[in-house]
Amino acid sequence: MNITNISDNNNSEYKKNNKRYLFLNKQAKLAFFYMSVCYTAGVMIALIFDTGINSEFYTYGNILQLIVIALLHILSFTKKVSYRKAINAFLLIMSTEVAAEMIYEATVNLQQSSLFILTRLTIMMILTSGAVLAYLRFSTFYISILSVVTYIVSTIITQNIHLSQYTYIVILAFLGLAILGNKIYNTLYLIEDKDISLQDEKNEIIDFAHLGHQDWNVLIESLKNKHISADKTLSVLKLINKNISQRIASQARQLVRDEQIYSPILLSHYPNLTCGELEVCLFIIRGMTVSQISAALNITLSTVTTIRSNIRTKMNLPKDINLRQHINSVIHTQNSSFQFKEGINI
Numbered sequence: 001m002n003i004t005n006i007s008d009n010n011n012s013e014y015k016k017n018n019k020r021y022l023f024l025n026k027q028a029k030l031a032f033f034y035m036s037v038c039y040t041a042g043v044m045i046a047l048i049f050d051t052g053i054n055s056e057f058y059t060y061g062n063i064l065q066l067i068v069i070a071l072l073h074i075l076s077f078t079k080k081v082s083y084r085k086a087i088n089a090f091l092l093i094m095s096t097e098v099a100a101e102m103i104y105e106a107t108v109n110l111q112q113s114s115l116f117i118l119t120r121l122t123i124m125m126i127l128t129s130g131a132v133l134a135y136l137r138f139s140t141f142y143i144s145i146l147s148v149v150t151y152i153v154s155t156i157i158t159q160n161i162h163l164s165q166y167t168y169i170v171i172l173a174f175l176g177l178a179i180l181g182n183k184i185y186n187t188l189y190l191i192e193d194k195d196i197s198l199q200d201e202k203n204e205i206i207d208f209a210h211l212g213h214q215d216w217n218v219l220i221e222s223l224k225n226k227h228i229s230a231d232k233t234l235s236v237l238k239l240i241n242k243n244i245s246q247r248i249a250s251q252a253r254q255l256v257r258d259e260q261i262y263s264p265i266l267l268s269h270y271p272n273l274t275c276g277e278l279e280v281c282l283f284i285i286r287g288m289t290v291s292q293i294s295a296a297l298n299i300t301l302s303t304v305t306t307i308r309s310n311i312r313t314k315m316n317l318p319k320d321i322n323l324r325q326h327i328n329s330v331i332h333t334q335n336s337s338f339q340f341k342e343g344i345n346i
Helices: 003-049 055-077 083-108 113-133 137-158 161-165 167-209 213-224 230-240 246-269 275-285 290-297 301-314 323-345
Strands: none
Touching: 003 055, 003 083, 003 113, 055 083, 083 113, 083 137, 113 137, 113 161, 113 167, 137 161, 137 167, 161 167, 246 275, 246 323, 275 290, 275 301, 275 323, 290 301, 301 323
């Protein structure tokens, strides 16, 4: 097994996971900040204006929630825990506390119990939505299941007809949130994997341009040969890299074909072009920049610039004429002339 390939794969996996971690933590930070602030505001209002059932029970519960929120903010700010863990703990603890309040209100079973239960259910739905936005798949499922079970239990305890009428709606609503959370979570990973694959493809092309000097010498020697067999071309490609992708291999074969087709045309117009200048011309035809040619031929940027200048001099090109456009015009003119002559002979 190739140790280099293992190292590259591990590095790619690390970058993928690290990038994913940074994105998820950033999203969790935003969700935690906004949800905790809004939740704190709601708790403070409840503490000041609470006129509900057994205010002492809710007072202790609300104070406990404020302590938990403050503690999570301190831990996340001091980087003792990540924001993702903080929002996860926040959602799990708050949803459990709200579920306990729903059960308590059901057991008290006063006239306002159904209203309080529906209010707590709305809070649970907001917490579930927060889990979806923070890409917390487990928390989304947990809060959804907890909400449905708690609501059903509360309905059974209270024997409230109005609450029982909403049971199916509640189940469908939280089921939809759970499915949505899972879908968004999976889509995030699919998009990121696609982005990573595109980045890997880009790196393969860059790696192809930075092949070892010895491998390029083998390829260049093959390009210089006017009678390259298919077997030799294949062997050259195998020498470059056994794991080279089909796209990169196609580019290498295209270089061979370009040399066989375009070099004779260029030499017929400019016979004083050297082999090195012809090689640069082939890369110019393909639209490669000076830096790309430099990497491909393993030469300095200044050397490529000098070769381009020599080519322009030998072609007697003014400064306002684009080198690539001129070379392409020469090639296309020659091809058109050749096709015209063939038509006459026929």
